[in-house]
Amino acid sequence: MKGIFIAIGFFFLLASSFRSKQQPALKASIERGLKVYTATCMACHQADGLGVQRMNPPLVKTKWVLGDKKALAKIVLNGLKGGEIVIDDDDFHNPMPPQKTQLTDQQIADALTYVRNSFGNRASAVTAADVKAARDAGPGAAAKVSTAPAVKKTAVPVKKAPAKH
């Protein structure tokens, strides 16, 4: 019994050292991203990434974060008015301030890479080139993102008819 735990522990140690050796760029980006997150994102989304009920959406296990990188980068670049994000039938009131004049492509890429690999999330890195592409696409498409249908916390996007009133 004990042996199994030691073996598992050893495996994880090996795997993590393998991963860090294989992806030093990812590790460095996550470390830089933590600094950006702490300075710019944490006040609202909190240290644990779980946000604030009905105000600031959680960044954990949601398609808004783990899904399309360009759409995610557009939210950060261009911001949201508040109310657009719906997760498990709850919307979130506070606006997301646009970061396009506040942060560089690399800073946004690092912050998003940190978020996509923290709080139990595990998703591919976001590069400065990804953010640049989103920036070059302009804010027009952000409106499309902002009226995107509701997304369930753990499932794929669910189509929902927009409210008529």
Add this chain to the structure above:
Amino acid sequence: MRYIKSFFILYSFVCVLGLAASAGDTTELNKTAVPADDGGLTLPGSFTSVKFATDLGRARHLAVAANGDVFVKLEKLKEGKGILRLRDTNGDGKADNITGFGKFAGTGIKIKNGYLYASDNSGVYRFKIDEKTGTVNEASVQRIVTGLWDRHQHEAKAFTLDNEGNLYVNIGAPSNCCQVQDRTKGSPGIDPCPILDSAGGIWQFKADKLNQSYAQGVRYATGLRNVVGLDWNTEVNDLYVTQHGRDMLFQFNPELYDQKAGAENPAEEMFRLKKGADCGWPYCYYDNDKKGKLLNPEYGGDRNKTGRCDMKTKSIVQFPGHLGPNDLLFYTGSSFPAKYKNGAFIAFHGSWNRSPEPQAGYFVVFVPFKDGMPTAKWEVFANGFAGANINRATYRPCGLAQGTDGSLYVCDDNNGTVWKISYSGK
């Protein structure tokens, strides 16, 4: 394993003994009309709490009818109902009959002159209620106020009523500090702030006139960013409100406020309002360290300048930053000790904008009053809502109401718990 078993046998034996002892002590039984203290709250000596009801959903504000029924306004519909009636039919101090009505979600609820008033996020409805039986006539529903701003932020329409047929409704500003670009570092404040024409204040309406909106209302007080706690003090006939102060002083101005100063500022403020009051938002904030009203950085503030803030209505109580005062109740009962009479209870929802400092609040505070003014510093009355992790509170106090027996009801909008707090001393 054998030890565990024998421990349980011993434990059961002790329990049975305990039961037998309390059952035999009839004087003790007769004295305690309230059930055992199972509310899990920390209270001053001789106060006890019980969980009157649990799992109600997003319970925002409370009202109690003359027959003792407790009405709860929900921010999110529960099985299609926006208002719940909690009734204790067997008198054991716990709700055992829960029914619902009202197909709208919201925050405010009050009972006045045979009507139950309740708000959604754009106005106020009312229903006829027979207070002797707690019976609400659902078909009697009327729209009293309609068409108020509902723009995501600070949209809750908390309200109260006076004794002269007036209704006072909070219209929170859909903004942090009226910046050109809301909640964005470096964006200047708009001057004058156009939001104040339609929000950021308390509007007065008639309690019995249908379909009123801005044109029929009066802007009773302005310069209030968002008010969720308000109560009419019947002792001195004035409106009192608790304001949620602005966010992001540290994040937007680290050269003026360090992390700790950003968590402690601005003050959450309680105001005694006369008609025409201007409490200063978005131009001014109350600095807890400098002990006064200062200009906000978005309007040229440097943490010293007072500018136009000298002219603004002063608050009568200041609390630490970001605690979220979500309800205010002047205690008029007689079952609590004399010091509580006419004093103010305030339910603090708890903070989020103190991060990266630890969050705070998640308690009910008491401020002693005499002749409508505070006589001592605020004190924590009920605590223990947050649980083990202050940054992920279990319960968030949101609503208060006084029971017909002088007890105090508190509700939370995270789990939908209603506590009944009673005084068991003499």
